[in-house]
Amino acid sequence: MLFIFGVLLEFAMVNSYMRRANKYNHMAEKIQSAYGGKPIIAADYDSDYEEGPTKYYGNLNKNSAHLMYKALKFSRKALSIDKAARFAFPCVFTIFNLFYWMYYLREPPMLD
Secondary structure, eight states, X not given: OHHHHHHHHHHHHHHHXXXXXXXXXXXXXXXXXXXXXXXXXXXXXXXXXXXXXXXXXXXXXXXXXXXXXXXXXXXXXXXXXXXXXXHHHHHHHHHHHHHHHHXXXXXXXXXX
């Protein structure tokens, strides 16, 4: 039961962060389209760098760039939680199984 609860908790956290990222991305697109710029999504540029969208899109206004930065921040948090969970859950499950089977497969004490 603990593993199922952990997986559901991880899913809820990742889903929450991705919703926030989508919300900020949508707000940035609305602001940018109001200023006559082309709509932008967070995946339009390489997110491995910290420069942000203004380096790649010079016509972004500061509010839109700030919202894009927030969208990237929440998206990266969601991805890091997901990557950690992909490693942690199988490791914890393996350790749990090792201790479980070692306990139940040991020889029972001899009664004389």
